Amino acid sequence: MTKRAPDVSASPPRSRSKYTLAPLVLIAANVVLFALFFVWPAVIGLVYSFTNYTGVGVFQFIGLDNYSRLFGDSTFFDALTRTLLYTVLFVPLNFVLSLLIANVLVSKHAKGASVARVFFFIPWLLSPIVVGVLWRWLFGENFGLVNYLIEKAGGSAVPWQSNADLSLIVVVVAASWAWTGFSMLLFIAAIKNVPTSYYEAAALDGAGPWRQFFSITLPSIAPTSFIVILLNTIHGMKEYPLFASLNNGGPGTSNNLLVQYIYQTGFKAGQIGYASAASFVLMLILMAVAIIQLMVNRRVENR
Secondary structure, rough: OOOOOOOOOOOOOOHHHHHHHHHHHHHHHHHHHHHHHHHHHHHHHHOOOOOOOOOOOOOOOOOOOHHHOOOOOOOHHHHHHHHHHHHHHHHHHHHHHHHHHHHHHHHOOOOOOOHHHHHHHHHHHHHHHHHHHHHHHHHHOOOOOOHHHHHHHOOOOOOOOOOOHHHHHHHHHHHHHHHHHHHHHHHHHHOOOOHHHHHHHHHOOOOOHHHHHHHHHHHHOOHHHHHHHHHHHHHHHHHHHHHHHHHHHOOOOOOOOHHHHHHHHHHHHHOOHHHHHHHHHHHHHHHHHHHHHHHHHHHHHHO
């Protein structure tokens, strides 16, 4: 009669529970924080968007009145149009600047690359309020450094703050300057992961630097490019503190973005329900943008 060999592959139940408890605790903590600071405020905001809540007292459900009123509000559409214009200007400028700097810094001919990385990354560490104040000192119409230098050179002061288009361009450049460091780091990590054998083979075929960049670097870092564009688009659509500190959406209300409109409607005008409806419209726009970009990225990857 042969003896049955013990099953050494089976782990003791006590040991298995020991190693599954810690991940469950860590995941549970994140789930609680997510529910507390995202799900619960989102549910409350969704409920308020169907009410006439003013921030105090009781409220009444008014159905879709806030949404129907919103789509007839020209101020809302002006803010939405300005937000889209700001995003369309900011995202490509930030993308080109950060990719250009990253490509230069990973070059084997670059000197002082480590110092340059820190130099370009510092603006991203600053608060948007600080960035706005700095650029206001630079482009202030009556006291700014840029106009001072222009006048010293014999020119006339440029209306950086009183011209709506120039005021928007100043914010776009300031935001691109502040966000270049973050995007640059993502691009540096992606470019360094491209196998050097690709470039060596291309060089043997006679491909120059520009041909190598467009034929090897850009296709290889496509997933990172997608992430940079997605994050910058979401950030651009939600921009507010930089505008508030630099020109406060001015001149007048010509550069009021959607988030600023929501803030003023909800907290200054006391129309929490109406502002909640505008917030959900913004959230739906961001979700649509993210889904479209995901679909485009998936289609590019499947080619």
